[in-house]
Amino acid sequence: MTAVMVDGLIKRYGGLRAVDGVSFEVDDGEVFALLGPNGAGKTTTVEILEGFRGRDGGQVRVLGMDPADPANGQRLREGMGVVLQELAVEPFLTVRQALRRNAGYYPRPRPVDEVLALVGLEAKADSRIKNLSGGQQRRLDLGLGIIGNPSLLFLDEPTTGFDPTARRGAWDLVRALTGGGTTVILTTHYMDEAEALADRVAVINSGRIVAEGTPQSLGGRDVGETRIRFGLPPGRQVSDLPVAASSVTASSGRTGTSGGTGASGGTGASGSGGQVEIRSDRPVEVLAALTTWALREGVDLAGLTVERLTLEDVYLRLTGYRSGPGELAAVSAEGDSTR
């Protein structure tokens, strides 16, 4: 069954179309991640789904209901959980009391002790909330999001501010929940988080979905180019290589010296050690040519790595990020000096 259906969603703020024809579907039990830069329309979209914002066009169904219809408000909120981005400051209640209080609003809540265990706050159950650390308060927010035993959970940047251990803990919690059939809509800035948790990812930019797919295949990541990186062998020029480099950067602290190396005629420029990057959609051929050349010449390709584009690379490309002039300048400078 479909937990969430969005078709041609439009939201205007004055003349601006904050959400401009967004469509997607989320199946029961699926983890769906919405990625996008700040101001792209993520939060607006999610708030429309949660029933806290009206829409100007399009169809929306959440758990089979139209969230814009106030008559559905009660039933919708019984079926959904929302983990808010900012932590709430409650000076008077303990962790257990806050969970018990919120549990009382739902028809079929999870047992408070079960939630305490799930979010790892058993030891803090009887502490006042104001005495919790930032990470512990975020885990309580997570606990409050799931206390009502929701079939649909909204996670808005759930691990912002977590230390690495707490993040893994939160991920394990989300996996445990989805193992139990909970549908999750996740917004995040962390690509590794989307990759670790999401079954499907949509990238939203300027109010439109610019790509959608599994984290492995997003933006043609699975069939797209591969990145090969290694250190330029001592005494060799980029022009000596059997294949064309996409970019070359000098080793740390020596960015300004590449021109000088070229001027000295490339004679024994020992240890110049620039980092070479080659992007190719035919990595096998490139690697074969490179390694054959290295073996024949008797040199090493230090730190040779072969990578697919990361989700972050794809994301940056989809959201229109252009790398700064530094990298391009390095390539052209090197190109001039070797020809």
Place this chain on the structure above:
Amino acid sequence: MSALLHFGRFEMLRLIRSWKFLLITVGFPVTFYMLFLGDRRSGEVVAAGSVTWREYLMVAMCSFGCLVAGLTAGGGRLAAERVGGWARQLRVTPLPTWSYVMVKTATSMLVMLPVIVLVEVVSAGFGDVRLAAGRWIELTLVMWVTGLPFAELGVLIGFVAGVETAFPVITALMFVLGYFGGLFNPVSAMPSPLRTAAHLLPSFHGAAAGLSVVNGRPAGLSDWLTLAGYAVGLSALVAWRHRTEEMKGLA
């Protein structure tokens, strides 16, 4: 309904935990009573129906105490809660928001009860005010009911004002409603335009209702009608504010 009671139970717990707030709110009006009583403990008559200053001040401080309790318990605490994020935390739950409003109003009303009783106790013990047992009970109930518009006003401020604006607004209202409503000095001692203006204020009519009880008469119809008008008008404003906010997102 059970969610409402459940929520109310935890609000009571939160109220008791904030004992510093309670101490100040309850202690404030009785302190004022003793300070203002000064050397006018004698039976100086200050209002119609041979009401003495010590009786007048008792009713005025009951009214002022309700005003302070309503504005701070509703306005101040609610504004702080909304800024702190707990109001949003509640909005994402199935708890209907009207029950939030109701419980907050009820909480303010609950704070008013000990305020009134304490002022009465001090008036009897320290100010030598003498009333029949039935009168005391009637006065307590009347003063309590006249606190309703103040409780609603507090909740409205909590909804409309941010945490920075809530406190200046509360302070201004305490002064305007307190002073011009005749809670610090009898209205009869004011210049005529102010006397007319006082008749527009709920604080004036609240105190007037209490003074009627002290005089052994039922509170006047115009007092009850004005207070009811305020109560209905303010709840309409809260409901309207509530609806406009509902679909404006969580941020």
